[in-house]
Amino acid sequence: MFSLNHGGILVAMSTAMDDPDVLTEKKDINENMLGGKKVKIIFVLGGPGSGKGTQCSNIVEHFGFIHLSAGELLRAEINSGSENGTMIDTIITEGKIVPSEITIKLLQEAIIKGGNDKYIIDGFPRNEENRVVFESVISISPEFVLFFDCSEEEMERRLLGRNQGRSDDNIETIRKRLKVFVESSLPVIEYYESKGMVKKIDATKPAPEVFEDVKAIFTHMA
Ligand SMILES: Nc1ncnc2c1ncn2[C@@H]1O[C@H](COP(=O)(O)OP(=O)(O)OP(=O)(O)O)[C@@H](O)[C@H]1O
């Protein structure tokens, strides 16, 4: 598994190390931590349509976290007319994963701009390369990983009914996203599971019941 993405990891890491802006941002985040303002991060993972965004809104409301959706940041980048916009749009339409350095830079900027000390990061890391490059560049380990476990049939049903005008909520792209989730994102969850860091939630239940389980986890957080 590790060797699959090794070349990409090295390229992304060397890009980060060669970019003085990225280095400055990394230093700022580490100084925040060292300056007594420890940044807490929780990764929220699960398949497309498992209910991550829905529950993140509840977590923000009840527990004061800032919600950073990697997918939302990428969609905002497309809409901003950035030079990477067309490339990101094509990748999202294909249900594939955007290069780590792009997503991580957007997350870095949002964390610095957020000015808070606790963040839920929704839909990232999406693959092993994302995970390794984030750990290397940002140097913050998640407190834990919240995993919304849901059947593929239910996720597909929810996405087809979401009706938010997303270009990737069509049956062709949904099937591609589900395949990418199984092939690339589940290994990330398995990695964190092997470290005892995963809190798994049964996400097939109705949303209010799912939130009861989420609440129990956040209420007991140190
Ligand atoms: N527990 C639930 N039961 C039924 N429907 C749900 C539940 N949770 C969320 N939904 C609905 O399913 C759809 C997908 O939910 P949501 O956007 O939260 O998923 P997501 O995991 O963030 O998806 P994506 O990764 O594609 O952004 C939405 O229309 C939402 O209202």
Ligand SMILES: O=c1ccn([C@@H]2O[C@H](COP(=O)(O)O)[C@@H](O)[C@H]2O)c(=O)[nH]1
């Ligand atoms: O870290 C990420 C997060 C998202 N993507 C791409 O965006 C779409 C939509 O993501 P949602 O989490 O469903 O909003 C996803 O299918 C990927 O194509 C990404 O590349 N990297």
